[in-house]
Amino acid sequence: MTTFGSHGAVALHELFAQAALPALDDAGVSQADVDALYLGNTSAAVSENDTHLGPKAAAQIGLTGVPTQRFEDACATSAMATKHAVHAIEAGIHDVVLVGGVERCTPQSGLSTPEMTKVFASAASRQYEQPVGLTFPGVFALMTKRHMHEYGTTKEHLADVAVKNHYHGSLNPRAQHGEEITRETVFEGPLIADPFHLYDCCPFSDGASAIVLVSDEYADSFDQPVDINGIGHASGGVPLAEQASVTMTQAARDAAGQAYDQADLTAEDVDFCEVHDCFTGAEILATEAVGLFEDGDGGPAASEGRTRLGGEVPVNPSGGLKAKGHPIGATGTAQLVELTDQLRGEAGDRQVDSPSVGLAHNLGGEAATTVVTLMEARA
Amino acid sequence: MTTFGSHGAVALHELFAQAALPALDDAGVSQADVDALYLGNTSAAVSENDTHLGPKAAAQIGLTGVPTQRFEDACATSAMATKHAVHAIEAGIHDVVLVGGVERCTPQSGLSTPEMTKVFASAASRQYEQPVGLTFPGVFALMTKRHMHEYGTTKEHLADVAVKNHYHGSLNPRAQHGEEITRETVFEGPLIADPFHLYDCCPFSDGASAIVLVSDEYADSFDQPVDINGIGHASGGVPLAEQASVTMTQAARDAAGQAYDQADLTAEDVDFCEVHDCFTGAEILATEAVGLFEDGDGGPAASEGRTRLGGEVPVNPSGGLKAKGHPIGATGTAQLVELTDQLRGEAGDRQVDSPSVGLAHNLGGEAATTVVTLMEARA
Numbered sequence: 001m002t003t004f005g006s007h008g009a010v011a012l013h014e015l016f017a018q019a020a021l022p023a024l025d026d027a028g029v030s031q032a033d034v035d036a037l038y039l040g041n042t043s044a045a046v047s048e049n050d051t052h053l054g055p056k057a058a059a060q061i062g063l064t065g066v067p068t069q070r071f072e073d074a075c076a077t078s079a080m081a082t083k084h085a086v087h088a089i090e091a092g093i094h095d096v097v098l099v100g101g102v103e104r105c106t107p108q109s110g111l112s113t114p115e116m117t118k119v120f121a122s123a124a125s126r127q128y129e130q131p132v133g134l135t136f137p138g139v140f141a142l143m144t145k146r147h148m149h150e151y152g153t154t155k156e157h158l159a160d161v162a163v164k165n166h167y168h169g170s171l172n173p174r175a176q177h178g179e180e181i182t183r184e185t186v187f188e189g190p191l192i193a194d195p196f197h198l199y200d201c202c203p204f205s206d207g208a209s210a211i212v213l214v215s216d217e218y219a220d221s222f223d224q225p226v227d228i229n230g231i232g233h234a235s236g237g238v239p240l241a242e243q244a245s246v247t248m249t250q251a252a253r254d255a256a257g258q259a260y261d262q263a264d265l266t267a268e269d270v271d272f273c274e275v276h277d278c279f280t281g282a283e284i285l286a287t288e289a290v291g292l293f294e295d296g297d298g299g300p301a302a303s304e305g306r307t308r309l310g311g312e313v314p315v316n317p318s319g320g321l322k323a324k325g326h327p328i329g330a331t332g333t334a335q336l337v338e339l340t341d342q343l344r345g346e347a348g349d350r351q352v353d354s355p356s357v358g359l360a361h362n363l364g365g366e367a368a369t370t371v372v373t374l375m376e377a378r379a
Numbered sequence: 380m381t382t383f384g385s386h387g388a389v390a391l392h393e394l395f396a397q398a399a400l401p402a403l404d405d406a407g408v409s410q411a412d413v414d415a416l417y418l419g420n421t422s423a424a425v426s427e428n429d430t431h432l433g434p435k436a437a438a439q440i441g442l443t444g445v446p447t448q449r450f451e452d453a454c455a456t457s458a459m460a461t462k463h464a465v466h467a468i469e470a471g472i473h474d475v476v477l478v479g480g481v482e483r484c485t486p487q488s489g490l491s492t493p494e495m496t497k498v499f500a501s502a503a504s505r506q507y508e509q510p511v512g513l514t515f516p517g518v519f520a521l522m523t524k525r526h527m528h529e530y531g532t533t534k535e536h537l538a539d540v541a542v543k544n545h546y547h548g549s550l551n552p553r554a555q556h557g558e559e560i561t562r563e564t565v566f567e568g569p570l571i572a573d574p575f576h577l578y579d580c581c582p583f584s585d586g587a588s589a590i591v592l593v594s595d596e597y598a599d600s601f602d603q604p605v606d607i608n609g610i611g612h613a614s615g616g617v618p619l620a621e622q623a624s625v626t627m628t629q630a631a632r633d634a635a636g637q638a639y640d641q642a643d644l645t646a647e648d649v650d651f652c653e654v655h656d657c658f659t660g661a662e663i664l665a666t667e668a669v670g671l672f673e674d675g676d677g678g679p680a681a682s683e684g685r686t687r688l689g690g691e692v693p694v695n696p697s698g699g700l701k702a703k704g705h706p707i708g709a710t711g712t713a714q715l716v717e718l719t720d721q722l723r724g725e726a727g728d729r730q731v732d733s734p735s736v737g738l739a740h741n742l743g744g745e746a747a748t749t750v751v752t753l754m755e756a757r758a
Contacts, residue, residue: 011506045424045451045501049509052453052502055614055747059621065633067612069452069459069748072424074431080448084463091470122424123431127390130428233446235434242438254444368434369448 001209004325016102019208027212035094037068040078040101040329047109074123074364079332079371100210101329123365125239141193144281157299159186169323171350176325205325209334230374232258252289267291271355274335380588383704395481398587406591414473416447419457419480419708453502453743458711458750479589480708504618520572523660536678538565548702550729555704584704588713609753611637631668646670650734653714
């Protein structure tokens, strides 16, 4: 993956190449070996009048001719591309698929922060939510406030998620926010959508990420393959009012259940995870939804250091969306890059202690799309 | 599929429901039987600030919870959704997938015709083509002019494609343009991009289409299943200057080759087809690319009536994009609806004589994405 942050005005297919070509190099795969390209991008249609990015990216990296397509599923975009690549490989249709995502969300996209916030809101209901101004800080604030009401989650719990993820980000040279913060940094920041202050929210980011997926048989010829042993995907109601509970994120529970079943694993087997912490409250909901903690225990777990590097189950060792950054369409595969680095023992200062099983949780929209992926190191 | 034409301001997920629910009824499948929804849409992000349409459409038709995602690959969008559904079924991951597309391109989208033309141009190169004003009538005009230069294709050949497809459209109650035209209608229309007059160009359309794809085993329990026996997909260079030939549409040749190989069929086996006639010249290039005619024979074949209903290989019996209409993201699966109706013998006044094999050719962008699908009636 590229660093996340600002990448100026580089063309999107060129930015993607900055992740894709190193991914091919890392895998020892040449263009002639690649059977297909699965690409995620969410916002370039609106911000840059740039669509049909599959063939554009393929042409840029020497893959003209291979089948390629673009996925858009809000913030779950490149996890979805991954899921479909897994299916194609399982079906025996492809042996080697390059999967990734690219996005430009900083004002170099041509859109100001308020304009980009409106673009993001396109994932919410066009008829019932957008007209009343419900953008995503508000969506997740509603979900989090209800969690506070039901379970006693506090603003301190939320702040401690941000403090942890910024600490992790300080150990990640590709993170957008390498600076450590304190609870006070959070509380003193401007209020964005109660209960979220500025530092409860992930930043706007540019970036790209890519992974090389190969068939099981083909994987044996590689030095350090890691396995995707489960990938679950479910949807939830839009608008948010369609969801029976706004704290359960049922799609995440369903997706996690599918992934655990496929991999023959349970939440107890998970050594670390990357979850979709677009807001601090979202991390707490996610750690509960994938079964790491009982409902209501996610906040205290963060404050007790159980999810910090060195704790019982490190959450977002990369820094997460919160500190690593969140270039929307690139986030899903960036999570899998982190899982790969960790499972290979190549995560440097932020290395989790000898992990065997990693989980990634990538959601889109009002938690209405969630993909949960389980990866394991090969014995 | 819905009628194609103007559908006013109906919400896109509601418009999709107008195709999806009848598709489920036709198949005799209830919501509880549907494992996944694969949805195509191209332009709503820009025109209506409406993305993440998968879960929105799922919620509208009683499929909340099922995995669902949106594909965008310019005009090949819902053929691509179909391809991925085929892969998932082949992999044994799903048994029943609802696949379709929805689009609003008329000014009810909120965009004027010039604005929508710019949105369509987003599929062309952002760096090399859009800045010089190369919108899609110009892209296909360049390709067609070269074909005229190399092979002697004439404006009369082009007009005869339009006359044929309007005749076919006059037999299709769901077509946007049911009126018959003559060569003179074409020649007397305004010049859009030489050699194309207005009637050489497909219209802007609203509409939705949907199909129910099931596994081979499951299909046996249905009354009139038709088989997808091949689905090929390839990409070509963007910008157009990256393509070695602008008349060959190499991606279409590659995709057709894959589909024929998968189905163990050749072009000689094709009884009729739906091809991507966004412009009259595009139909001529397509009929050559999929092997129905030698290069250079596509134009004369149209003028000689060989591609007309009753001719040796009817092309676009539905009226094609030209007369049936072209709601971008809905076009790919609409072609498959026509193939299904024809193979079942349910196409009414435009019925092809006892066809066994139908082919669909759906392209995106500068012919840089092409999907070719082969369908057969069950014996």
